[in-house]
Amino acid sequence: MKKSALIILLIAAFSSAVVVMVELGIRSAVLSPFILLDSKKEEGVQKVLTGYSIYQGDYLLDIQNNTTATGEQPLAFHIGNTVYGFSEIHTENVALLAGDEWKVMTRRGIDAEIGHDAKIQSSDRKFFFNEYTIRAPENNASFSLHLKPEFSRPLILFIYLGSFLLPCLLALFFNQVLSMRNLFSLFFPFILAGILPLLLNYHFTMGYALLLTDSYIWSILLCIFVPSFLSVSFATAVYQYTVKSDGDSDENEEMKETGFLAFTRRETIGLSLLVAGGLAYFFSFFLLPLSVYVKITDKWYLFILWYLSLTLVIMAVYTVLHRFMGNYANVGLTEPFASLKNSIEDTCKTKVSLFMKQDSEHETNAWVYSAPFTSRKGVRIYMTEGLMKNFTLDEIKAVLFHEIGHIKLKHGRWILAITFGVAIAVSLIMFFARKIMLGFGWWHYIFIFPIGVIILMLLTEWLPNKISKMFEHQADEYAVRQSGDKDLYIRTLVKLNRISEKEDGEFASRRKEWKETHPSFQKRINFIKDMT
Structure with a gap:
């Protein structure tokens, strides 16, 4: 019953997250490309945005565009030489000069109700929002503007x-x-x-x-x-x-x-915390003032800082949850692993702690959390029960040398630097792609979109995986030199390959090597054979 409830909770959380992303990306008065692009078509018409921004509560904003900046405004941002500014409107007494025309936009589900002398000349109900054209009578007048439900x-x-x-x-x-x-x-x-x-x-x-x-x-x-x-x-x-x-x-x-799906107790707790934390993070966007979003989307360096903070949060949450849900037991204090641990420490001149992941008989793996600032007290290596069951102590020792190689060669620092470098590049691409889209229109955006996708794939997939493969070869070389037995390490890789193919089943043949973080076992074996 608890497992079913967790799956249902995940579905509900995913649905809520989808709505949050749509609200931020499409309906937001700051982020929405539809509103700004539409406003450029009729530069002589004042436009009122209402009822669908990320800002809390019921409010109306007047959007205006100027060719020159008029000082620092809390609700203004730049697209090329044009400055788009938002100003709040007092809904009870909106001034409208004779002959003026206003466009009032509300989200679907919300109608605009016009009072006093002004009248709605036309209305257009689109998928995401409603648009009303309001024209003043011959004499100058003021009117009230209220929101009401569109449906009964x-x-x-x-x-x-x-x-x-x-x-x-x-x-x-x-x-x-x-x-x-x-x-x-x-x-x-x-x-x-x-x-x-x-x-x-x-x-x-x-x-x-x-x-x-x-x-x-x-x-x-x-x-x-x-x-x-x-x-x-x-x-x-x-x-x-x-x-x-x-x-x-x-x-x-x-x-x-x-x-x-079946989950362990720790996995259930971890996923529940992930759902609660994810929803809290998403909903926190709605607690910030609109002026903060304007600055983030207008200044490239603030946008990069926001994207980097998101990257750092994801990395921290992944590491903490992965450690917690693994439910590890310290096996380095009991035989035969105590002797194995002491032998590794004597060879590498580094204090080592060995941990086993509980309920992992069907997994064959070993890893380290190669944080950039690893504790000087030693290296914590994690193994699965499948590795301990299917390999001899000498073979396990060779695998552990490989993991220690990642720490000794400071791969963690390089991975962190590459991750943040990629995040900065991606955020810059996203920032300026949005500027191009808003400034020149959809056709320019459609033209550069495929190019942007290719660049993003190179930055987020090919480049990190290419560097990761290089690190794997370096760790293999370190393991072979520490063990002093090239044939033993090759036999270990062959056995790993056979077990991996059995565990992956039909998915093994579908993998694309350029998407993988590790080289193929055959390439790793050939690399070791070529070592002098």
Whole structure:
């Protein structure tokens, strides 16, 4: 039951994260390319943005563009020689000169209500937002501008309930009424349970929730997270009920085996913390003032710092969770590994600690966390039970020499430097690609997009993996020189290759070497044979 709940939690968290990314990338008044590009087409028309920015609460902003900068403004950023500035609008008394034309844009689900003498001349309902053209009468006038739900409350309630009840009823209909037992009846309700709440509530109910709560955090939790969790939970409950009620036939036993993934207790805790921390990190974006986002997206050095901080957070979280979920036991204090540990320490002149990953009989691996500032007290090496079971002590010793080589040759510092260098390059590409897109239009962006993708692939895949392969060869050379037995190390690699192919199964033939962090075993063996 706990495993099922964790999977459901992950699905709900993923759905919420998708909405957060769409809100940041598409609807945000600062980040949205659609709004700025659209505003360039009608430079003589004032535009009002409202109801869909990352800023908390209900507010309206007036967007204006000038060819020259007019001093430092808290809500202004540059695209080429043009300065785009936002200014707040007092909704109760908006001044409108005779003949002026305004464009008011709201997110779907939110309508603009105009008071006093001004009237809506035309309206255009697009997928992501509504656009209204407001024209002043002949005489100068002022008007009030308010927001209201676009859809009726009964419709909103019907869609909200249906978003998580429909997949449940469909699962019940397939498995109880029709008694269908095939892949379609098994997976379609689950697919629908994950997608339907996201699509329906994002389009129909999010606007109402924003007006009701004045909070993006509560709106996303109520309209996306809760319905997604309930939808998958109900579909799972129906599936488990119908399988149980049909007895223990061979068919049902086979269906039970296709259930949720198995997690250890530490993995469950780690993934739960990852979900909670990820949601907290995403939602923290909505707690910052709009002026902060303007500065980050306008200044290249602030954008790089933001991207580097994100990279550092991901690296730290990955390392901490990987160590925690591994559930390691110190095996360097008991025989035969105590003698192995002492032998390695005498050879490498370095204090060594050996740890074994629990419940890892089907994994064959050894590794170190090659942090750039490794403790001077020694090297902590981690092994799996599969490695200890399938290899002799001499072979394990050769593998451990390889891991110590990574520390001795300071590969960790190089990896960190390369990671941050790649992050800086990627952030610069993203920053200036966005500037080009906003400044010149979509056709220029479409032209440079394939080039950008190729450059990003080279920076994030090919270059780091190429350097990583070089490090593996260097660590192999270090291991051979420390062990003094080239034939032993080659036999160890051959055995690793055979076990790896067996563990990977059909996936082994599908791997592309340029995407791998390690050279092929045959290349490693050839490299060692060529050593003098």
